[in-house]
Amino acid sequence: MNVHQSLAIGQPIAPPEAISSATEPDAMVRFEGISKTYPAYRGKPGVNALKNIDFAIPRGSITGVIGRSGAGKSSLVRLINGLEKPTTGRVIVDGRDISALAGRELRLAQRSIGMIFQHFNLLSSRTAADNIALPLEIAGWAKADIKARVTELLALVGIADKHDRYPSELSGGQKQRVGIARALATRPSVLLSDEATSALDPQTTRAILDLLANINRELGVTIVLITHEMSVVRQLAKEVVVLDAGHVVERGHVADIFTHPKHPITQSFLAEVIGDSLPVSLASRIVAEPSAGGQAVIRVQVRGAGAGDTLVARLARELGLDVALLSARIDEIGGQHVGALTLGIPGSEDAVTRTLAWLSQHQFAAERLGYVA
Numbered sequence: 001m002n003v004h005q006s007l008a009i010g011q012p013i014a015p016p017e018a019i020s021s022a023t024e025p026d027a028m029v030r031f032e033g034i035s036k037t038y039p040a041y042r043g044k045p046g047v048n049a050l051k052n053i054d055f056a057i058p059r060g061s062i063t064g065v066i067g068r069s070g071a072g073k074s075s076l077v078r079l080i081n082g083l084e085k086p087t088t089g090r091v092i093v094d095g096r097d098i099s100a101l102a103g104r105e106l107r108l109a110q111r112s113i114g115m116i117f118q119h120f121n122l123l124s125s126r127t128a129a130d131n132i133a134l135p136l137e138i139a140g141w142a143k144a145d146i147k148a149r150v151t152e153l154l155a156l157v158g159i160a161d162k163h164d165r166y167p168s169e170l171s172g173g174q175k176q177r178v179g180i181a182r183a184l185a186t187r188p189s190v191l192l193s194d195e196a197t198s199a200l201d202p203q204t205t206r207a208i209l210d211l212l213a214n215i216n217r218e219l220g221v222t223i224v225l226i227t228h229e230m231s232v233v234r235q236l237a238k239e240v241v242v243l244d245a246g247h248v249v250e251r252g253h254v255a256d257i258f259t260h261p262k263h264p265i266t267q268s269f270l271a272e273v274i275g276d277s278l279p280v281s282l283a284s285r286i287v288a289e290p291s292a293g294g295q296a297v298i299r300v301q302v303r304g305a306g307a308g309d310t311l312v313a314r315l316a317r318e319l320g321l322d323v324a325l326l327s328a329r330i331d332e333i334g335g336q337h338v339g340a341l342t343l344g345i346p347g348s349e350d351a352v353t354r355t356l357a358w359l360s361q362h363q364f365a366a367e368r369l370g371y372v373a
């Protein structure tokens with residue numbers, strides 16, 4: 001885990017801004033009143049996979065869609081590229097209602113929507129170059145143009161030397177680079193990533209996520225990232241949508257969601273990635289009741305650069321209390337420093353009440369974790 005421990009941290013937490021509403025004009029993808037029901041089949045009951053979905057994915061953004069298995073992530077992504085039709089509602093991609101298209105019109109629209117997959121989906125009988133060439137062949141490009149474009153794409157994804165290699169001769173990360181090059185071949189405006197790093201080790205995952213970040217930055221491609229891993233969202237996305245049982249239960253800027261997770265499912269995802277931010281040696285000593293001469297343990301969430309470094313001194317000075325910094329943990333999330341300071345203050349109810357009131361007044365989210373002797 002990429003954890004930056006630093007005390008030069010912390011801004012009071014501002015209220016989270018919602019990401020674009022479904023009607024925002026600069027949306028690349030808009031879900032309008034979407035529901036998706038798979039009909040009953042061979043004695044199996046029908047499934048309401050998506051319900052009342054209304055939100056927009058901003059043009060040029062990297063948006064993570066996170067949810068447990070069965071939450072509806074793949075259904076959502078298949079609606080974006082028109083592989084599934086919604087039961088109700090419309091999906092507008094780059095200004096066009098993709099849910100209304102069929103046949104040749106749909107196939108043409110799909111050229112502007114690239115997709116990468118967990119298991120890469122490469123053709124084993126084709127070299128890296130020929131895999132990348134495939135969508136261009138289907139689109140009817142001239143041979144010379146395909147050759148030039150493939151060379152360019154291989155360089156873009158950092159495997160210019162793998163031109164003639166077959167998938168069986170490539171590592172997982174290299175295979176995914178071929179998948180990314182193939183997905184970008186027809187210059188799409190949207191790139192859909194369906195668990196694209198789930199089969200890769202952490203180091204390769206980081207390299208692929210860095211590549212996707214570059215592609216977003218350099219080419220302006222909007223990226224929609226389907227994942228069940230909050231660490232992937234944390235590393236790459238600026239916006240996140242949390243799906244649970246077919247509903248969007250939470251969405252917003254990644255840094256806001258990480259500091260204000262409201263829904264239990266979001267909280268459980270965060271617990272997996274941030275873990276308990278307390279060192280074990282401290283966590284194991286915390287008890288529910290105060291003891292004479294002991295300290296109350298208060299956790300304070302901080303965000304951004306600036307205010308956190310003076311927090312301890314200000315608290316001590318303004319409230320006239322002895323304040324100890326028991327632990328500090330800061331991550332960089334969505335381009336912001338986000339984390340928590342754990343403070344020890346005198347264990348009296350009066351000190352705890354005054355401290356929590358002061359923190360709240362200064363817009364820091366804080367909680368009492370318990371007491372240490």
Ligand SMILES: Nc1ncnc2c1ncn2[C@@H]1O[C@H](COP(=O)(O)OP(=O)(O)OP(=O)(O)O)[C@@H](O)[C@H]1O
Nearest residue numbers: 038047049067068069070071072073074075076228
């Ligand atoms: N073609 C289908 N026919 C019937 N039911 C389906 C179909 N595709 C998905 N479902 C059901 O719809 C629900 C949502 O599935 P979906 O694949 O969208 O979820 P997911 O979040 O992508 O899950 P996973 O992470 O396991 O892929 C599940 O209950 C699933 O069983």
